Amino acid sequence: MNRRMSAALALFATIAAPAPALAAGVEVVGAEFGLFQEGSGNEILFQPSNVVPKAVGQRYGWIIEVRTLKRSLAVREEYVLPPSPKQKEPDNPVAKNLHIPDLRRSQVSQRQLAPVDGQIVGEWSIGPDEPAGKRRLQVVVEGEVAASFDFEVK
Numbered sequence: 001m002n003r004r005m006s007a008a009l010a011l012f013a014t015i016a017a018p019a020p021a022l023a024a025g026v027e028v029v030g031a032e033f034g035l036f037q038e039g040s041g042n043e044i045l046f047q048p049s050n051v052v053p054k055a056v057g058q059r060y061g062w063i064i065e066v067r068t069l070k071r072s073l074a075v076r077e078e079y080v081l082p083p084s085p086k087q088k089e090p091d092n093p094v095a096k097n098l099h100i101p102d103l104r105r106s107q108v109s110q111r112q113l114a115p116v117d118g119q120i121v122g123e124w125s126i127g128p129d130e131p132a133g134k135r136r137l138q139v140v141v142e143g144e145v146a147a148s149f150d151f152e153v154k
Contacts, residue, residue, distance in 0.1 A: 031147035061123035
């Protein structure tokens with residue numbers, strides 16, 4: 001009887017207590033940064049890379065593999081750009097007092113993404129005035145940092 005009760009309690013504890021990572025609703029299984037390229041037909045190919053060619057229209061981004069029962073996920077990306085070229089300080093004393101140096105430039109996007117086959121994807125492309133340089137992209141999923149990528153545009 002005790003053996004049967006212990007087995008039943010162990011089974012109940014296993015069913016009642018989900019895995020800790022899934023208790024929060026999302027488990028990040030893996031994350032990769034790289035280049036997106038068009039393949040044959042409507043196929044899009046992904047090639048892992050930390051270097052993005054400075055070519056207008058070059059597509060790049062990330063793929064994050066997740067385990068979740070949620071239909072959509074809140075995703076926030078913080079994209080930190082390299083410093084802009086040194087700008088001349090104003091000559092006018094009043095303007096000099098109002099001048100705010102551009103110490104760090106960042107771009108933030110927030111959106112809801114629906115996992116497809118257990119993956120969410122973020123994509124960017126190189127623009128015509130995109131400066132070369134090192135960058136950092138941090139991806140936050142459901143309020144938790146899921147991945148941080150350091151890469152270079154050159």
